[in-house]
Amino acid sequence: MSGGYEQDRVPAGTIELEAATRSFRVQADAGRTLKELVLRSGARRKGVRGPEEVWALRGVDLRIEPGETVAIVGRNGAGKSSTLRVLAGIVPLDGGVVRIGGHVAALLDLAAGFSRDFSGRENIMMGGALYGLTRRQVEERLEEMVAFSELGEFVDLPLKAYSSGMLVRLAFAIVAFLDADVLLIDEVLAVGDGAFQRKCEERIAAQVAGGSTLVLVSHDLSLIERTCRRTVLLEGGRVAADGPTEVVLQQYVRLLEGEAAPVRGTDHLAEVAAGTTGPVTGEDEA
Amino acid sequence: MSSTSASRPSDLKGHGFLFQQLVQRELRQKYQGSVLGLLWYLVNPLLLLGAYYLMFGVVLKPGFSHPAYPLFIMTAMVVWLFVQQTLPAAGDSLLAQAALLRKARFPREIIPTAVVTVQALTFAALLAVVAVLTVAFRGTLGFPLLLLPVVVLLLILFVQGLALAISGLHAHFRDVQPIVGAILVPWFFVTPIFYRPTDITDQSLARFALEWLNPVAPFAEAVRTILYDGNVPSAETLVYLVVVSALALGIGAALFRRLQRDLAVML
Numbered sequence: 001m002s003g004g005y006e007q008d009r010v011p012a013g014t015i016e017l018e019a020a021t022r023s024f025r026v027q028a029d030a031g032r033t034l035k036e037l038v039l040r041s042g043a044r045r046k047g048v049r050g051p052e053e054v055w056a057l058r059g060v061d062l063r064i065e066p067g068e069t070v071a072i073v074g075r076n077g078a079g080k081s082s083t084l085r086v087l088a089g090i091v092p093l094d095g096g097v098v099r100i101g102g103h104v105a106a107l108l109d110l111a112a113g114f115s116r117d118f119s120g121r122e123n124i125m126m127g128g129a130l131y132g133l134t135r136r137q138v139e140e141r142l143e144e145m146v147a148f149s150e151l152g153e154f155v156d157l158p159l160k161a162y163s164s165g166m167l168v169r170l171a172f173a174i175v176a177f178l179d180a181d182v183l184l185i186d187e188v189l190a191v192g193d194g195a196f197q198r199k200c201e202e203r204i205a206a207q208v209a210g211g212s213t214l215v216l217v218s219h220d221l222s223l224i225e226r227t228c229r230r231t232v233l234l235e236g237g238r239v240a241a242d243g244p245t246e247v248v249l250q251q252y253v254r255l256l257e258g259e260a261a262p263v264r265g266t267d268h269l270a271e272v273a274a275g276t277t278g279p280v281t282g283e284d285e286a
Numbered sequence: 287m288s289s290t291s292a293s294r295p296s297d298l299k300g301h302g303f304l305f306q307q308l309v310q311r312e313l314r315q316k317y318q319g320s321v322l323g324l325l326w327y328l329v330n331p332l333l334l335l336g337a338y339y340l341m342f343g344v345v346l347k348p349g350f351s352h353p354a355y356p357l358f359i360m361t362a363m364v365v366w367l368f369v370q371q372t373l374p375a376a377g378d379s380l381l382a383q384a385a386l387l388r389k390a391r392f393p394r395e396i397i398p399t400a401v402v403t404v405q406a407l408t409f410a411a412l413l414a415v416v417a418v419l420t421v422a423f424r425g426t427l428g429f430p431l432l433l434l435p436v437v438v439l440l441l442i443l444f445v446q447g448l449a450l451a452i453s454g455l456h457a458h459f460r461d462v463q464p465i466v467g468a469i470l471v472p473w474f475f476v477t478p479i480f481y482r483p484t485d486i487t488d489q490s491l492a493r494f495a496l497e498w499l500n501p502v503a504p505f506a507e508a509v510r511t512i513l514y515d516g517n518v519p520s521a522e523t524l525v526y527l528v529v530v531s532a533l534a535l536g537i538g539a540a541l542f543r544r545l546q547r548d549l550a551v552m553l
Contacts, residue, residue, distance in 0.1 A: 091550050104391075112386075113389045118311070129301075130392065132390075132392065138303070
């Protein structure tokens, strides 16, 4: 079973999910080695059931218009990060379709894929390439990116020499200048110092003002209030609420309070215990 | 289901720069900060060639002889070295670049292909050295040399097919790369490098097996025929090479397409 990822069949900046479905299984199911595969097929014959499916998206229909600013909230494991990965085309759907108009830039795993042995400048080239730019396009933006990152002379040093804050600045600088029609941001703004965070927010606001669509996953409610006019609440892979941020956030807060009373995070623990040793495959707990 | 084809990031155009960056990174990363740098790519195989020659040409005197025996060995050995170095490297490639796979949407084939490209460049450089030496010493300058690029191209396509299959399989089953590593050892000895099948057996069945059952053997023998003998490989050899590389590439690419779907989630 597989779903579709269609690019440029809708106007630039539009995002459309249609009956989008995606589930994950707990890691051990993947049969990492032949030995496990053999053992697993043996277990199946004896009628032992595999780990349960965790639904990230379960028949979700969603349409986001160009220029909208949308936050996705939900409890841990509700499928927020997976949704972003689906929108970015990194994780395929099991069923349904996702349609994206124009160029997508996803700020996921910000510093992932950087090479510590190479300079900031070289990593900018690689980063740009990863997002589908040509050499010329990266070179045109290079100076802007370097200036934005405030790395100064460090930009020519290998990443080994960088602090974690510098890594974040470099990573954000790359994505900030991709001129994407759709910006997908996962929690990453929480890192870096306050001044740089504000600068990033301003840059994002400028891009939104220029017509880009923003989809943000975050636990930072005040950041959501500042940047997003619409909020989608995911619950068990379904859209539990979708509307103006101030309304949906209230509902979200009630949801959190409701579950906070007994023992917080038990559902995640239960998931791990019921499943197996491994983490959830989608690493979908942000 | 109908839109499955559109769901696959298979569009290579627009990702040429990424491919180029990966090749560059791969080339440089390995030996960055070392004095010889990229030359290590040539030094290692040359040392290996020298060691094998000492072992099989000097220490263990075989019961047959070929003039300019080091060249006889080398012309087949370069082909083997390309296969031997590429397959394990490709097997590991998706795991090594898992962070990139999780970060952006691009055709996953780029990653093993970059590894094959780097190894193919090394192979081409080494082959150039061997070719110049062999042609000079053996006086085999002639029109058969025109076939060398064709054979090399077919070999690269053949290895690319295997690399796609192995990298995709290894991402799913972590035993694949060790298995490949284990197979390479006996595979080396059944590949006619230090000998020709006629040197070691009179049995036509054994000879047939040595010549045709191992797909690397016809490639090695074709290169040797062109460089060392100065002859054109037989028609059946050329047909065999075309068929085997097309098969490897076709099956490897199809397999990879099936296996690449959930890479960002699995790795």
